[in-house]
Amino acid sequence: MNKVIVAKKEVKDYREYYNEEKQLTNNKVLKDKKNRKKEINKKKSKEKLRFLKTIGLMFLVCVFILNRYTKITGLSYEVSNLETEVEELNREKEDLKTELDGLKAVAKIEKDAKLKLGMNYPTEDQIVNVDVKDDIFENKVAENKEFDVAKYLKNVVDKVLKFF
Numbered sequence: 093m094n095k096v097i098v099a100k101k102e103v104k105d106y107r108e109y110y111n112e113e114k115q116l117t118n119n120k121v122l123k124d125k126k127n128r129k130k131e132i133n134k135k136k137s138k139e140k141l142r143f144l145k146t147i148g149l150m151f152l153v154c155v156f157i158l159n160r161y162t163k164i165t166g167l168s169y170e171v172s173n174l175e176t177e178v179e180e181l182n183r184e185k186e187d188l189k190t191e192l193d194g195l196k197a198v199a200k201i202e203k204d205a206k207l208k209l210g211m212n213y214p215t216e217d218q219i220v221n222v223d224v225k226d227d228i229f230e231n232k233v234a235e236n237k238e239f240d241v242a243k244y245l246k247n248v249v250d251k252v253l254k255f256f
Contacts (some may be wrong), residue, residue, distance in 0.1 A: 194200060205211040
């Protein structure tokens with residue numbers, strides 16, 4: 093007994109394999125594209141962040157430089173004001189020196205003495221010549237020494253008498 097077995101013949105269409113393979117590759121490509129897009133987006137965001145950091149740093153440097161320039165300008169104004177004040181004080185000093193020289197002048201003093209104080213040169217009647225000799229001064233000094241000794245003795249005697 094021979095039995096014959098008939099096998100079922102199943103034929104798959106090559107298109108199905110192709111479509112399945114195509115879908116697999118499409119899925120891989122889509123995943124790769126998504127991954128690439130994510131990587132590209134990450135790179136772009138990193139570049140943007142780096143750019144913003146650079147801009148921020150440059151801004152801070154500019155602010156620092158401007159701050160220094162304002163301080164320098166303020167100090168230069170102050171220096172120029174002080175120089176102007178020094179010049180004014182020097183002019184005033186020179187004016188005062190000139191005025192002092194005018195007041196010291198002999199002719200000016202003489203004129204003021206005659207007009208304001210009513211002074212005149214002495215006449216012959218008003219002039220008195222005095223002869224000063226050294227002997228007169230020595231006698232005065234000697235008299236003052238004797239006088240002091242006498243005074244001292246008198247004080248001593250008075251103190252002694254007070255005890256009794």
